[in-house]
Amino acid sequence: MVKNEKEFYKAFFYLPVNPNGKISTDYTAEALMKNFTGKLLLSPLEGKRSFLLDYKDGRVSDAYKKNQLAAKKRQSVGAGVSYWDYECHNELRFCTYFADCYGPTIAYSPNCIPPDVCSGQWTVTDFSIDEVCYNVWYNDPPTEPTNPIDYSGYGGDGGTIESLPTIEVKQDSLEKHYPCMVKEVLNKLMQNNAYSKLIQPFQSIQLPNGVTINIPGLPNLTFDFSSQSYGGSSNEYKLGQTQQGYITAMSSKIEFNSSAIKNASQLFLQMAAIHESAHAYSTYYIKAGSYGFPIDTTHYSTWAMNIVNFEVAAKSQYANGNYTDHSLFLENYIDKFVNILKEVNGNNYTDKQYQMAAIYGLNNAGSPPANSIFNGINLYNIYKGILEKSYNNLLTKFGITAAERDAFYLDNLVNVPTNKKLPTNCP
């Protein structure tokens, strides 16, 4: 951790390349700055722009300083159009890997190079895509032969990603039939930092050169739609549902209610996407934990939860996902749900309205699981009561009455002005 008089930065060092061309993977080594040779990545605690400095023998390298001096000199005489600038691009950073190799092993790499043991067995469980900036000198156009400045060591190093990788979550069917749901709801949410972390475990990474990073065991998330209850005689309004553990144990399939897509407000459709994505994340998170690979709670895991026993949680989730997940959401996620809605919609709604949207459906304990009667006691009724108590405590905390909650819900489910619904055409 360093400070430049104003801001705090995290500092990560790159170990130098060995003569045999291999990057050292001694991740436990401490960097002694007094004789450090290599690159130092400085990342501010706020913001995503990082800076890469070139060090040699504990000092900023001569080549680095030479370029800075050359830049200042050129600028001071006002010659030509050359200038000194930062060049930034996005890179994969701060990866957490796991492998079942000589026992469960977790590795952390700031520059996303998996350890060279257990080759090919590493699975990325967490990562970040950060903007990294290099000092770059933009020279004058070549009008006469000059002594070129040595740019070695500044950007363009092998292994960097030249532009933002595109992110893929499967949504083909939804996009085909309800393009506005994808464009106006999902794509906007994906721009939100907290939401993007929620679906990060399910993303495949497509590099600009067309290569897809296929990571074994990577869980999938599919966005789809189906016909579900919406009003009618039951007066039950479903925004969506999630099939957890579908096809593979850590994957999920989200189905939005096609009636909700047509009739509900964009605010509620956003909340449906957040709520269902949280179910998908919970499935992934609890399953990974039950396999002995709990997600690192200290590195970029905004949605990490304090689960006492992952195996029991996994069984409980299997028996009744509604109850287990909604309990966890009420305890861990409400503030995050509210913040995402506020960041996406700004001042369009009051805090209380965001809170009412965020708690939609969280009092649903699901259907009684099999064998819930134990020694004549209906355990389902007991834990349903616990969930409802947690939910009611939140209503009290937020100062929400049942009447104003229901009125707000109907305003966003049935009596929705056209300008708050999804547009009908999204070319």
Add this chain to the structure above:
Amino acid sequence: MKNKIYLFILAIVIISSRIKAQEPNNKIYFLVDTLNMNRYNKFISIDRYSPFEPSYTFYCNCIPSLNYFTRFSYFSSKQKPSAPVVAERPNHNFIKWKDLYALLQKHGPHFDDAYELYITEVLPKNKYQTNKVKLIIYPQPVENKEKPKL
């Protein structure tokens, strides 16, 4: 935090009561030989339910109430490795496919309550591996719904 403790205690109690009710009493063995299966008649594939759960998918909705391909899996990790590979075909009394199908039809989602199924997989170079498998049942979907009072 108190709620969380309740949750886990109750979950444990419920799950243990479920486990108690699921003590199978019959072992059955089924041979899976995808290596020598005609590709046009292939009705089973070997895949993975998770990085630690190899699975066998029968291209058959053998349990109609589940409405998806019937699938079995077992858990395998460094701590809990799968069964050893042997060089000779085990001398089990393998059940025929039509008989296994009939049992799946009869017991449906409760198949594991009635039987312990072991699948012997034929590996290259005439090797064999037998693992106890469990029926995969996808959980019921979780729902986001409300009934606001009009």
